[in-house]
Amino acid sequence: MKRAGFILADQIVSATIITIALSFFALNYHALIKQKRAMDDHLIAARMIKEASDDPTCRHFYSNGMEVKQAPHRIAVYQNGEVVEQLWQK
DSSP, X not given: OOOHHHHHHHHHHHHHHHHHHHHHHHHHHHHHHHHHXXXXXXXXXXXXXXXXXXXXXXXXXXXXXXXXEEETTEEEEEETTEEEEEEEOO
C-alpha cells in the first residue's frame, strides 16, 4: 500500500501534465485562428486585385474594409494603411 504523500505527488504530477497539455492546445488553437484570418484577408485582397486588373479604368476603390489603389505598373491593396497584397505589372 502506498503512503498518502506518494499519492499526493502522483496527483500533482498528473495535474501538471494535464495543465501543460491544455495550455499547448489553447495556444495552438489561437495561432490557427489567427493564421486563418490572415489567409482570408490575403484571399480577399487577391480577389480585389483580380477585379482591379480586369477593369483598368478604375484607379481607386474600397471594399471589405480594404482600399485598392491602382498605379501604372502596380496594384496594391491596403488595410489600415498597410499593404496586404500587391501585384506588379510589366
